[in-house]
Amino acid sequence: MSFEVQDLYDVIKIVTLLILSRTAKIDLSKLRDRIEELCEHRICVEPGDLNRALSELANEGLVTVKGEYIELTSVGSKVSGDWKSLLLKSEPILEVVAGLTDGSITSLMIILSSFFARLSSKLTIFAALLTLASVAITNFSSFFLGGVTEDISEIIALKRLMDYSLSDNPDRGQRLKSIELLEQIFTLLNREVQKANITSAIVCALTTLFAGFTPILVYLLLPTPYNLLSSVALIGSIVVLLLARYRSKMTRIPLKITLLETLIIILIATFASILLGTSL
Structure with a gap:
């Protein structure tokens, strides 16, 4: 075909x-x-x-x-x-990647800040709830509003291309049928895309919370210094086993390459956050 x-x-x-x-x-x-x-x-x-x-x-x-x-x-x-x-945007690739990345980096920042500042459990929980909720809500709104706008724009562009291709058909009756059916398809697709974007936004927000709260819970439940080591190891596992492998699977790029790319991005983001935090 x-x-x-x-x-x-x-x-x-x-x-x-x-x-x-x-x-x-x-x-x-x-x-x-x-x-x-x-x-x-x-x-x-x-x-x-x-x-x-x-x-x-x-x-x-x-x-x-x-x-x-x-x-x-x-x-x-x-x-x-x-x-x-292509038409329904049904693969939540960007949502999962963004959720795992944002959640991992945010949890790492909270854990390091809590450890070096010697924050109490209550303050750490408060900081985690406030920060991760803000990140999750931001991700939800960004993916919902931005995703709908981007996807519908792409759908409209794709429909124009298909309409243009069908307009060359010399059979007028078949051409009108084709355009009519295509119009109905894209009317349905617009509704489906909006539903898919709501799902994508929820997936991104929940993934952010999962990747963020899990290491923080480990940090709070274990004694020092095992809590720091275990939580950082868990974040590393999330990055390696979930984020890098998921990217490798969806992009069909070797795991070594996606792992290296992911680690570099995570490290840059982490050091940038630490530098910004220490400069304030």
Whole structure:
């Protein structure tokens, strides 16, 4: 399947892959019903159009048609996931990375400040609650407001490109059907993107709190100096086992490279925070 959307059948194939991204196997009648719902029950996709699109998907090795059932192949599952990730922004990569990074750095600053300033447990808890809550709320609002704005802007740009590609179709009837169906798809996508951004913002905030409070709890519960050593070791584990490995998995970059990049960024941010703190 080419990335360029050239005709009605390409649009139907995208819709089918998006539907199958939620359930790898579906009855043909249910697929028709889903597409009709997307079209708001207006006749914009005829059975012959759907059958041809499914035939093309099968020939491309993305789906298998067994009687009245359509099922994704292994290749189709990957392509379906890629379309879903592109259009629905469903992979919370940036949110998890930002949450783990901000939470780890913030907790490290709180722990070091508490240790060297010899703060009491109550003051440490107060500082942790105040600081981590501020960071989590900031991350939530940034990802929600900024994410919605950025994602919808990208969706609009992508729709323009697809509309332009479809406008070259010499078949006027098919061209109008394609544009109408595409319009319905992107109307739905706008709603889904807003929902996804709320989820992303929550994920980022919760990840920040998790990465921040866990080492601080270890620091408060253990006696000195084991509390400092254990909490710093835990932060290191979060950075290595969670942050670096997650980045390596999602970007398909070797773990050694992502680990080195992550450690450098964490160290720079930590030393910058310490320098700013000591200069005040």
